[in-house]
Structures are given as C-alpha cells and as structure tokens.
Amino acid sequence: MAIVAQSSNASRASRATLAWIVGLLFFFPIFWMVLTSFKTDADAVKPEFLIFFQPTLENYLNMTENYDYWRFARNSVITAVFATIFALAVGIPCAYAMAFNPSRSTKDVLMWMLSTKMLPAAAVLYPMTFLTKSMGLFDTKFLIIVVLMLINLPIVIWMLFTYFKEIPKEIIEAGQMDGVNTWGEIREILIPLAWGGIASTALLCFIFCWNEAYWTVRLTTTDAATLSKLIEGNRAPEGLFFGRLSAVSTAAVGPIVVLGWFCQKQLVQGLTFGAVK
Amino acid sequence: MGRIQLESVTKSFGDVQVIPPLDLTIEDGEFAVFVGPSGCGKSTLLRLIAGLEETTSGSIMIDGQDVTQVSPSKRGLAMVFQTYALYPHMTVRKNIAFPMRMAGLSEAEQEKRIMAAAESLNLTDYLDRKPGQLSGGQRQRVAIGRAIVRDPEAFLFDEPLSNLDAALRVGMRLEITEMHERMKTTMIYVTHDQVEAMTMADKIVVLRAGVIEQVGSPLELYRAPRSLFVAGFIGSPKMNFIEGEEADKRDAKTIGIRPEHIDVVEDGGIWQGKVGVAEHLGSDTFFHVHGTNLADTLTVRTVGDVALRHGDTIQLRPREDELLRFDDAGLRIA
Numbered sequence: 001m002a003i004v005a006q007s008s009n010a011s012r013a014s015r016a017t018l019a020w021i022v023g024l025l026f027f028f029p030i031f032w033m034v035l036t037s038f039k040t041d042a043d044a045v046k047p048e049f050l051i052f053f054q055p056t057l058e059n060y061l062n063m064t065e066n067y068d069y070w071r072f073a074r075n076s077v078i079t080a081v082f083a084t085i086f087a088l089a090v091g092i093p094c095a096y097a098m099a100f101n102p103s104r105s106t107k108d109v110l111m112w113m114l115s116t117k118m119l120p121a122a123a124v125l126y127p128m129t130f131l132t133k134s135m136g137l138f139d140t141k142f143l144i145i146v147v148l149m150l151i152n153l154p155i156v157i158w159m160l161f162t163y164f165k166e167i168p169k170e171i172i173e174a175g176q177m178d179g180v181n182t183w184g185e186i187r188e189i190l191i192p193l194a195w196g197g198i199a200s201t202a203l204l205c206f207i208f209c210w211n212e213a214y215w216t217v218r219l220t221t222t223d224a225a226t227l228s229k230l231i232e233g234n235r236a237p238e239g240l241f242f243g244r245l246s247a248v249s250t251a252a253v254g255p256i257v258v259l260g261w262f263c264q265k266q267l268v269q270g271l272t273f274g275a276v277k
Numbered sequence: 278m279g280r281i282q283l284e285s286v287t288k289s290f291g292d293v294q295v296i297p298p299l300d301l302t303i304e305d306g307e308f309a310v311f312v313g314p315s316g317c318g319k320s321t322l323l324r325l326i327a328g329l330e331e332t333t334s335g336s337i338m339i340d341g342q343d344v345t346q347v348s349p350s351k352r353g354l355a356m357v358f359q360t361y362a363l364y365p366h367m368t369v370r371k372n373i374a375f376p377m378r379m380a381g382l383s384e385a386e387q388e389k390r391i392m393a394a395a396e397s398l399n400l401t402d403y404l405d406r407k408p409g410q411l412s413g414g415q416r417q418r419v420a421i422g423r424a425i426v427r428d429p430e431a432f433l434f435d436e437p438l439s440n441l442d443a444a445l446r447v448g449m450r451l452e453i454t455e456m457h458e459r460m461k462t463t464m465i466y467v468t469h470d471q472v473e474a475m476t477m478a479d480k481i482v483v484l485r486a487g488v489i490e491q492v493g494s495p496l497e498l499y500r501a502p503r504s505l506f507v508a509g510f511i512g513s514p515k516m517n518f519i520e521g522e523e524a525d526k527r528d529a530k531t532i533g534i535r536p537e538h539i540d541v542v543e544d545g546g547i548w549q550g551k552v553g554v555a556e557h558l559g560s561d562t563f564f565h566v567h568g569t570n571l572a573d574t575l576t577v578r579t580v581g582d583v584a585l586r587h588g589d590t591i592q593l594r595p596r597e598d599e600l601l602r603f604d605d606a607g608l609r610i611a
Binding site: 168170171173174175176177178179180181184188189192193 | 380433
C-alpha cells in the first residue's frame with residue numbers, strides 16, 4: 001500500500017514538474033516581450049542588460065504619441081466585437097437547424113464548411129484585393145468585419161453544433177408542442193440552455209478575430225487598420241527597434257491576455273469542444 | 278373537442294417503411310392506448326399525430342381539419358415525454374407557465390391556472406424549484422402540469438411512466454386515469470406495458486411492425502383476440518398455446534387457453550403434468566406445469582392457496598368453452 005501511494009505521489013510530482021516546464025516554456029516569450037518593452041532600443045540588443053537594466057516608459061509614450069495606438073485598438077475592438085456578433089447571429093440558427101433537424105447531407109455540409117479553412121489564404125489574396133478595391137470596400141471596417149466573420153464562421157458553427165447536440169432533442173420538441181415558433185425556441189430554450197457553450201464560442205471567435213493578421217494587414221491601410229497592422233507597421237527601413245516593437249506587441253496582446261485570464265474556465269471548455277462537461 | 282383521424286398514413290425513414298398505410302379514428306374524449314413490443318411503430322405513430330415527424334403520405338385530421346402540414350406548435354396538442362423534457366433552466370412555475378406565456382395569456386389567468394394545476398398535482402410546495410431539484414415522480418407531475426394548463430384538444434403521452442419505479446407507476450397510472458375521468462379530454466397513450474394498457478384504456482390499439490393488429494376495448498381484446506399475437510400480448514401471465522394432437526382434435530392449428538381457464542382437479546383431469554415452479558401469492562396461486570406433452574410449460578392460475586408443491590403431479594381440466602382456436606395464419610377461428 002505504502003509503495004503504491006509513494007509511486008503515485010512520485011508520478012504526480014513528475015507530472016506537475018512537466019506541466020510547470022511546459023507552462024514556463026509558453027510563458028517565456030511573453031515575459032521576454034514585456035521585459036524588452038521596458039528597455040530602450042539600444043539596451044534591448046545589449047547582452048549585459050539581459051535582465052538588469054534601467055526600465056523606461058519611453059516606448060509606450062512613443063507608441064501612443066506617434067502611432068496613435070488608441071485608433072488601432074479601437075478598430076480592433078470594433079471589428080472583433082461586430083464580427084463575433086454577426087458570426088453568432090448566423091451561426092446559432094445554422095447550428096440549430098443542423099443539430100435538431102439533420103438531413104442526410106448535414107455531415108457533408110459540416111465537412112464542406114471545415115474544408116473552406118483548408119484553402120490557403122494567399123490563393124485568394126489578389127482577387128480579394130482587386131475586388132474590394134473596385135467595390136470601394138478596401139480599408140473599411142465593414143469589410144474587415146465581414147472578412148473576420150466569414151473566416152471564423154466554420155469554427156463557430158462547428159463549436160455551436162457540438163454544444164447544441166448535447167441538448168436533449170425532447171426539450172426542443174417539448175417547446176414545439178408548447179406552441180413556440182422557431183425563433184421563440186432559439187431565444188427561450190436554446191440560448192439559455194447552451195449559454196456556456198455560446199459564451200465559449202464567442203470568446204474564442206473574438207480572440208481569433210483579434211489575432212487575425214493576414215487579411216487585416218493586407219486589406220487595410222489606415223481607416224480600418226487594427227493592432228495587427230500596427231505591429232506590422234513597426235518594421236522601420238532602418239531595421240528593427242526591438243524595444244519599440246515589444247511595447248507595441250505587448251499593448252496589442254495585453255487586452256486579449258487579460259480577457260483570457262478572466263475567462264479561463266470558459267476557454268478550456270471551448271477548446272475541448274464540449275468534450276468536458 | 279378532439280377527434281383524431283388518420284387516413285392511410287404512412288411513414289418511411291429512408292427506404293424503410295415503418296408504418297404501412299394505416300387508418301385509425303380516435304373519438305373525442307376517448308382514452309386510447311397504443312401498445313405493442315418495442316419497435317412496433319407506436320411511438321412513431323404518436324409523433325406523427327403530434328407533428329414531430331412528417332407523414333410520408335396520407336392525412337391526419339383533428340376535428341375534421343386537415344393538420345398534416347401544420348406545425349406541431351399549431352396543432353393544439355399537449356405532449357408528455359418519457360424523459361419529462363422539462364426546461365432545466367426554468368423553475369417549476371415557469372415551466373408550467375411556458376405554454377400559456379407563448380399563447381399570450383394574461384398574467385392573472387396564468388397564475389390562476391398554475392395554482393389549480395399545482396394543487397391537483399401536489400406541486401404547490403415545489404413551484405420555485407428547478408427541475409433538477411425534483412424527484413422523477415415530481416418531474417413527471419410538472420410535465421403533466423405543463424400539459425394540462427394549455428387546455429389542449431388532446432393529450433399525447435409517450436411512455437410517461439417507464440422511467441418511474443414500480444410503486445410510483447401504479448400511483449401515477451391511477452392519477453392519469455382520474456385526470457381523464459375529470460377532464461374528458463382525448464388522450465393518446467403509448468406504452469409497451471400491457472397492464473397499463475388494460476387498466477387505463479377505453480380503446481386499445483395493438484400494433485405490430487407498424488400494422489394495427491386489433492382495435493378494441495380491453496375486455497374485447499382479452500376475450501376475443503383477433504390473432505395469436507394479440508392473444509399472446511394481452512394478459513398476464515400469458516395465454517397458453519398448444520399445438521399438435523390436442524389442437525387437431527378441435528380442428529385448429531393452435532389452441533389457446535388463459536391460465537385461469539384451466540381448473541386444477543383432484544382426479545379425472547384431461548391433462549396432467551408435474552408442478553415446476555409454484556408461485557403462492559396468497560389470493561392466487563400460479564403453477565408452471567411441465568411434462569404435459571402439450572407445451573413446454575403450461576401456466577395455471579387457481580384462486581386461493583392450493584397445497585401443491587414442486588414436483589407434485591397435477592391434474593388439469595381446461596374449460597372447453599373458453600378455449601380459443603387459431604388457424605394456420607394465426608387468426609382466430611370464430
């Protein structure tokens with residue numbers, strides 16, 4: 001008995017150690033980025049100032065004064081929030097229909113949706129650029145919202161579908177027998193019951209929108225430029241200014257890290273696709 | 278009013294036809310029970326009436342109005358599910374109020390009906406609880422409450438008692454029967470339990486592989502089953518079936534006799550065998566008799582306690598006028 005207990009203690013300890021190592025491995029780049037953001041551009045590349053240096057806020061002040069950080073941040077918030085809302089507005093009825101009134105082709109439709117994620121974005125870069133320019137949508141928030149919504153829609157529908165599947169069909173049928181129409185059913189029964197799943201989906205969608213860099217960088221110049229564009233724009237011709245770049249990056253990922261911290265539970269649930277109840 | 282008519286209704290899932298053309302009328306105020314072994318299509322038939330499944334062809338009428346293409350929410354029927362299907366995020370009060378809220382009833386009227394339903398179902402103390410805090414029996418009462426407040430054309434019950442334990446089942450059976458006596462609303466009740474069917478129904482519909490085997494009152498089915506299937510399905514313990522010489526003597530392929538129609542006699546019995554298991558219930562005794570050369574086991578029911586034990590020889594005399602005769606196709610010979 002004692003031996004069994006010991007060995008399980010040992011394996012628990014080794015597992016915990018492993019978890020810590022992996023955690024630190026993931027955390028280190030963020031830590032380093034934050035650290036570098038408080039160094040001057042000159043200090044940032046000097047080995048003697050690796051850990052001990054004279055902290056400065058210069059990079060952050062520079063960022064807000066010269067780059068108009070708040071405009072980029074506002075664009076990021078607006079595009080991510082609206083893209084998430086629209087993705088849910090389309091995704092919820094869609095997933096509802098597929099979960100509770102499946103047809104023979106439901107599985108195929110789901111696979112087809114997922115397959116759109118397999119298309120290399122670069123393949124449609126030029127058509128997208130020319131089309132949006134000729135339609136006068138280039139560098140508009142509207143365009144970014146639509147694009148972010150569309151690229152995340154497959155994931156949103158898949159996640160919602162998985163959550164909705166867990167709701168017993170009888171409860172939805174009871175609603176039908178009780179005289180509710182389809183919208184009433186979604187509003188009164190489905191959304192309250194799948195609230196946790198919808199929140200996880202929304203959170204994940206929001207994070208994906210916020211982090212998206214390919215299209216937001218290429219389909220914007222100034223008006224609709226998001227924080228991704230701000231980071232990308234910090235490649236000066238004279239070379240990279242690591243201090244400045246780190247400050248911009250920290251300010252860009254900061255909000256999402258804080259959000260993720262507070263919604264850890266929901267996120268874990270979302271990422272495991274409803275497998276853990 | 279709730280007269281429900283099915284006219285040559287069929288249902289197929291893909292290439293599999295689960296309900297071949299079927300006609301059935303359930304009169305207003307009738308308590309109809311669909312009974313049959315699992316997979317016989319009884320639940321599908323109920324769901325077709327509810328509108329939860331679409332008919333493949335044929336029509337369904339409620340009070341003479343064709344509702345085949347009408348959505349379940351507009352058919353004016355209430356349903357009680359086997360799994361209760363309560364809304365887990367709402368309190369008992371809100372669950373019961375839900376259909377009335379959807380129908381746009383006034384708050385005052387809603388409250389009045391909730392209280393009336395809660396009182397008749399003994400739920401008054403639980404109105405502010407969530408379904409998760411209730412026992413199975415209480416949940417089923419809430420489901421019934423949610424159905425009755427709507428004042429529907431008809432109630433549909435889909436095996437509502439099969440998730441309850443035996444004692445509760447008997448109690449709820451009585452309550453539902455009393456509810457029907459009081460309300461006189463059409464009820465359609467699906468079960469695989471023939472005891473429920475016998476005790477509750479005005480009209481039993483026996484189904485087998487999607488086909489109606491027989492429709493009739495419980496006693497009609499008991500006394501005059503149309504086929505071997507109905508004869509074997511209705512009644513507990515089951516009817517004895519005998520083939521061979523005894524059947525030939527009576528010009529039948531198979532003869533059937535219920536356990537209570539075989540008398541145990543001291544001597545001069547027509548059949549004899551050895552007692553296998555003897556079930557002494559006090560009021561009745563059931564003997565499972567082997568070695569009769571008629572069937573593997575003959576079940577015999579006698580009133581009171583008869584002092585025969587395992588291994589004893591037993592003399593039996595069937596009541597000739599109660600014997601049922603069946604032909605090669607399994608249909609009863611009148």
